Amino acid sequence: MTTGLFLYMDANTYDCMNCGACCRCFPIFASAQDAELEPRIKRETKHLEPHLQTDDKAYLMYPLPFHEQCAFLKEDQLCQIYETRPQVCRRFEAGSEQCIEARARKGIGN
Ligand code: SF4
Ligand code: SF4
Numbered sequence: 001m002t003t004g005l006f007l008y009m010d011a012n013t014y015d016c017m018n019c020g021a022c023c024r025c026f027p028i029f030a031s032a033q034d035a036e037l038e039p040r041i042k043r044e045t046k047h048l049e050p051h052l053q054t055d056d057k058a059y060l061m062y063p064l065p066f067h068e069q070c071a072f073l074k075e076d077q078l079c080q081i082y083e084t085r086p087q088v089c090r091r092f093e094a095g096s097e098q099c100i101e102a103r104a105r106k107g108i109g110n
Contacts, residue, residue: 008012014094014103020077021102029057030086038084044071056088060088 029048035041035058046060062070072080079085093099103109 006031014099016094017078019103019108020069020073021106021108022099023073023077023079023089024062025102025105026098027063028061028070028086028088028089030059030061031056032058034086038081038086040072040081041086061086 030038030045031043032053041059041061046064048058048060061072062069070079072085074080078090
């Protein structure tokens with residue numbers, strides 16, 4: 001999505017535009033590979049202590065102190081690093097159970 005975690009929008013039901021609920025709801029992690037692809041992840045998120053890291057989790061993107069949403073979600077709910085967003089963001093599907101939960105938590109109707 002040009003907003004939130006996923007480009008595809010189900011035009012009938014789930015509109016990612018003006019949403020971004022999934023980018024400000026659940027904990028979001030990036031891997032070391034994600035950070036190699038997008039260096040801003042290294043600069044603008046929290047590098048986890050080595051004993052907390054896994055193959056998929058090396059950087060915490062949300063929640064972070066003083067951020068109410070992922071550090072890369074702009075005010076217009078667009079992703080600043082869309083082309084190089086982490087794999088977890090690429091896998092997230094509009095209309096999925098987590099999507100529906102995120103929207104509900106943030107008071108966004110379907
Ligand atoms: S990087 Fe952040 S703003 Fe971009 S899609 Fe992922 S969670 Fe959303
Ligand atoms: S919560 Fe669902 S509809 Fe909203 S931006 Fe994320 S994937 Fe799109």
